Structure formats: C-alpha cells, structure tokens
Amino acid sequence: MVVASPRLGVASLASLAVLLAACSDAAGPGASIDVTVSLVTLLGPTLSVGADSAPRIACSVDVRATATGTGRATWGDATLRLFAGKNRSTPVDTIVVPASTVQSAWGKPDIGPGESEQSRAQFGANLPFGGEIRYHYSPDGGGVRTAVV
Numbered sequence: 001m002v003v004a005s006p007r008l009g010v011a012s013l014a015s016l017a018v019l020l021a022a023c024s025d026a027a028g029p030g031a032s033i034d035v036t037v038s039l040v041t042l043l044g045p046t047l048s049v050g051a052d053s054a055p056r057i058a059c060s061v062d063v064r065a066t067a068t069g070t071g072r073a074t075w076g077d078a079t080l081r082l083f084a085g086k087n088r089s090t091p092v093d094t095i096v097v098p099a100s101t102v103q104s105a106w107g108k109p110d111i112g113p114g115e116s117e118q119s120r121a122q123f124g125a126n127l128p129f130g131g132e133i134r135y136h137y138s139p140d141g142g143g144v145r146t147a148v149v
Contacts, residue, residue: 033069033139035111037147040064040118050126058124063149065106065117065135072112075103076136076144083130091132102135111137 044059067073077099081091103109105119123131135147 033067033071033073033113035065035067035073035135035137035145035147037063037065037133037135037149039149045128054126056124056126057128058122060120060122062118062120063133065111065119065147067111067113067115069113071140072110073137073139073145074110075099075106076138078102078136079134081132081134082125083132084125084127088130 039061041062042059043061044057046058048056048058050056078097080095080097082093082095083090084092105121106117107119108117111117121133123129133149135149136144137147138144
C-alpha cells in the first residue's frame with residue numbers, strides 16, 4: 001500500500017483494522033480438542049472369598065487420557081457399562097459416575113492439548129464380568145463428546 005499523506009495513512013490503517021475485525025468469525029467453531037482414553041494396565045483377576053463365603057472376582061485398570069487439538073476440555077460424568085457371560089452387546093448393569101468423582105480420579109477438572117493423565121479404577125463382582133467406561137468431556141465452546149475404553 002502506498003500512502004502519500006500521513007493523515008490518509010492513519011485513516012487507511014484504522015480502516016484496515018476495522019475491516020480485519022469485521023472479517024473475524026466470532027460465531028465460528030470454537031476449540032477443537034479430541035480426548036482419547038486407552039488401557040495401560042489390567043491387574044487381575046484376583047479371586048477371593050468374601051465375609052459371606054461368596055466368591056469374589058476383582059481387577060484394577062490403569063487408563064490414560066491424552067488430548068490433542070486446541071482449547072481445553074472439562075471432564076464430565078462417566079458411564080460404566082458392565083457385562084456378564086459371553087454376551088458383550090447388552091450390559092447387565094450401567095452405573096453413572098458423577099463428574100466430581102471423574103475429575104478427582106484424573107486429578108484435575110480438565111485436560112488440554114499435549115497433556116496426558118493417568119487414573120486407576122477398581123472393579124469387583126461375584127461372577128465373571130467385563131466392562132466399558134465411557135468418559136464424557138466438554139470442549140471449550142460447548143457440546144459433549146465421549147471417549148470410550
């Protein structure tokens with residue numbers, strides 16, 4: 001841009017600043033963060049007999065959450081789906097874990113890009129079982145997404 005007059009130059013720069021501000025998209029998509037949760041370690045099963053003489057099967061899992069993208073995501077609740085027997089398509093029970101418990105398990109309420117967090121969960125039952133954990137998280141800008149392990 002060639003400017004001959006200092007006043008015109010200031011006016012042109014001011015106009016350019018207004019034009020650039022008008023071209024920004026404040027209503028456009030916000031942060032784009034993806035969180036994956038993966039199994040790190042499965043400990044067990046451990047067999048024992050309870051005080052009521054019933055057999056007990058227990059195991060622990062270490063899971064890791066990793067975030068990529070931009071912005072931050074706040075941990076919400078989690079859904080634990082429990083399966084028994086060979087049929088793993090329909091859970092025999094579903095337990096909702098509150099957001100405060102999930103955030104405490106991860107050690108903080110949110111996760112950002114490049115961060116990796118680890119958590120341990122312990123499970124037990126009187127019969128052989130399997131499980132799936134669905135972690136819900138909310139990226140900056142709204143919406144709810146799910147990471148499954």
